[in-house]
Amino acid sequence: MSPISRGFHRRHQEAEPAGRVPPGQYVTHDFPVLSAGxxxxxxxxxxxxxxxxxxxxxxxxxxxxxxxxxETVTVxxxxxxxxxxxxxxxxxxxxxxxxxxxSYTAPYVLAxxxxxxxxxxxxxxxxxxxxxxxxxxNGSALAPEHGGxxxxxxxxxxxxxxxxxxxxxxLRDTDAPGFWETYGYHMYGDPWREQRYAGD
Amino acid sequence: MDxxxxxxxxxxxxxxxxxxxxxxxxxxxxxxxxxCGTRGQVAExxxxxxxxxxxxxxxxxxxxxxxxxxxREVTCVDLRGLASLx
Amino acid sequence: xxxxxxxxxxTWQTATVGTVTDETSKVRTLSLDVPGWGGHQAxxxxxxxxxxxxxxxxxxxxxxxxxxxxxVAITVERLDDGEVSPYLTEDVxxxxxxxxxxxxxxxxxxxxxxxxxxxxxxxxGGSGVVPLRAIIRHRCLVGSSVPVRLLYSxxxxxxxxxxxxxxxxxxxxxxxxxxxxxxxxxxxxxxGYARRVDQQMMAEVVWPVASAPAASAPPASAPLxxxxxxxxxxxxxxxxxxxxxxxxxxxxxxxxxxxxTP
Numbered sequence: 450m451s452p453i454s455r456g457f458h459r460r461h462q463e464a465e466p467a468g469r470v471p472p473g474q475y476v477t478h479d480f481p482v483l484s485a486g487x488x489x490x491x492x493x494x495x496x497x498x499x500x501x502x503x504x505x506x507x508x509x510x511x512x513x514x515x516x517x518x519x520e521t522v523t524v525x526x527x528x529x530x531x532x533x534x535x536x537x538x539x540x541x542x543x544x545x546x547x548x549x550x551x552s553y554t555a556p557y558v559l560a561x562x563x564x565x566x567x568x569x570x571x572x573x574x575x576x577x578x579x580x581x582x583x584x585x586x587n588g589s590a591l592a593p594e595h596g597g598x599x600x601x602x603x604x605x606x607x608x609x610x611x612x613x614x615x616x617x618x619x620l621r622d623t624d625a626p627g628f629w630e631t632y633g634y635h636m637y638g639d640p641w642r643e644q645r646y647a648g649d
Numbered sequence: 650m651d652x653x654x655x656x657x658x659x660x661x662x663x664x665x666x667x668x669x670x671x672x673x674x675x676x677x678x679x680x681x682x683x684x685c686g687t688r689g690q691v692a693e694x695x696x697x698x699x700x701x702x703x704x705x706x707x708x709x710x711x712x713x714x715x716x717x718x719x720x721r722e723v724t725c726v727d728l729r730g731l732a733s734l735x
Numbered sequence: 736x737x738x739x740x741x742x743x744x745x746t747w748q749t750a751t752v753g754t755v756t757d758e759t760s761k762v763r764t765l766s767l768d769v770p771g772w773g774g775h776q777a778x779x780x781x782x783x784x785x786x787x788x789x790x791x792x793x794x795x796x797x798x799x800x801x802x803x804x805x806x807v808a809i810t811v812e813r814l815d816d817g818e819v820s821p822y823l824t825e826d827v828x829x830x831x832x833x834x835x836x837x838x839x840x841x842x843x844x845x846x847x848x849x850x851x852x853x854x855x856x857x858x859x860g861g862s863g864v865v866p867l868r869a870i871i872r873h874r875c876l877v878g879s880s881v882p883v884r885l886l887y888s889x890x891x892x893x894x895x896x897x898x899x900x901x902x903x904x905x906x907x908x909x910x911x912x913x914x915x916x917x918x919x920x921x922x923x924x925x926x927g928y929a930r931r932v933d934q935q936m937m938a939e940v941v942w943p944v945a946s947a948p949a950a951s952a953p954p955a956s957a958p959l960x961x962x963x964x965x966x967x968x969x970x971x972x973x974x975x976x977x978x979x980x981x982x983x984x985x986x987x988x989x990x991x992x993x994x995x996t997p
Contacts, residue, residue: 632718692842
């Protein structure tokens with residue numbers, strides 16, 4: 450049994466259970482950066498966002514993307530490493546707008562990104578105003594360390610699903626684990642049911 | 650150099666975990682990148698470490714060489730990016 | 736390989752804090768009493784774990800500050816937003832218990848029978864001086880006459896760790912020379928380096944390396960470099976050394992990340 454180190458306590462106390470903070474989380478005023486690899490630096494002139502795997506694949510250049518209807522939203526975000534950040538403001542294009550451009554029946558996607566990161570989601574969790582491809586945070590262009598030029602934003606799931614440096618979605622008939630899911634993180638990741646790891 | 654690159658470590662930083670996982674000192678083990686063929690000691694590989702897990706990459710081509718994720722006392726280890734490790 | 740009993744498996748051991756020494760306003764050295772400690776080599780580190788009374792556990796790694804044969808000691812820098820370092824630098828008292836496992840590391844080690852007798856070029860950025868100080872102490876304790884140059888980059892004189900020990904080494908003139916570069920603030924009358932390490936400074940400080948035919952391995956008496964500190968410091972210094980002719984296999988690196996401790 451491990452000895453108790455007298456007087457040592459965790460730095461961040463868990464938030465009181467409340468409507469806004471999921472179980473096991475603490476509120477931070479920082480914006481921690483967690484990474485699995487080097488920061489990509491894709492030039493906007495090379496950047497595209499694509500939706501693949503349907504009969505009518507779609508792709509947008511940066512200029513085309515900027516011309517799409519966009520919105521600014523304020524959301525809370527929850528990281529599986531236990532920090533939550535409240536009232537974060539993002540500007541981006543709703544996945545409803547993007548998915549409307551393709552005709553599809555597939556129920557799942559795999560989001561793919563510069564640098565090779567992937568994450569999987571049900572299409573139903575991207576539609577009806579639940580998700581965006583965001584390119585601006587707090588009124589400024591999204592910084593590369595936070596996923597700029599654009600990242601997925603899916604605030605109702607743990608933040609590893611909000612893939613940084615996103616470049617597109619691959620529609621799929623089956624749910625295939627992305628990068629972290631392959632190593633044991635939950636396939637779905639609902640912070641309100643504390644679905645951090647496979648089997649939760 | 651941007652802030653993220655300042656945070657990149659090397660294989661020394663995961664020395665204890667490597668002994669746990671492999672049962673032996675591994676920082677002097679030599680790995681060969683399965684993508685570009687670069688050979689190097691684990692101590693000199695690029696390590697991206699966060700509370701999500703540790704991702705070890707080739708310094709030359711950024712190929713993922715090893716991934717370690719510790720969940721509930723079990724460490725999942727993926728070495729498929731290495732052509733060899735000795 | 737998994738599951739078999741293998742020599743060298745690490746286990747957590749309970750350590751008791753023995754002595755506490757404040758090195759600077761933010762840095763403290765703790766000596767640890769670890770029953771059954773099997774000894775260590777100069778340059779190695781250990782992992783520590785703290786458990787709170789609610790079961791919360793935090794683990795960190797710290798370089799061993801003492802030489803082989805001396806009591807195990809670690810030197811910890813307090814990070815303003817840290818979780819473990821404030822506890823170790825402000826709260827911990829003699830007699831407190833922490834868990835340690837180690838020693839760890841087979842690469843960033845100086846051991847004369849293995850490392851050879853080449854002159855040592857040690858480059859420290861901030862708290863990266865800790866394992867290099869262990870190397871210097873080992874060199875002195877075993878009576879080695881290997882020449883040592885320590886280039887120590889630190890923001891100001893007040894932040895120099897082990898200052899009296901390092902100044903004493905300079906005065907002793909026993910083959911160990913410490914060259915400071917104070918990057919942000921210098922005392923009045925300072926004539927030393929006052930900027931971040933660059934290739935010009937390195938060229939003035941390092942042991943020259945005789946160029947060798949590419950195919951041959953450097954002799955055991957060629958200079959050996961150990962570079963430790965924040966990642967951007969290590970990257971810059973290591974590439975400067977290679978540009979000055981140091982073979983990459985004679986440059987050992989240990990990166991502490993952005994904040995100075997892993």
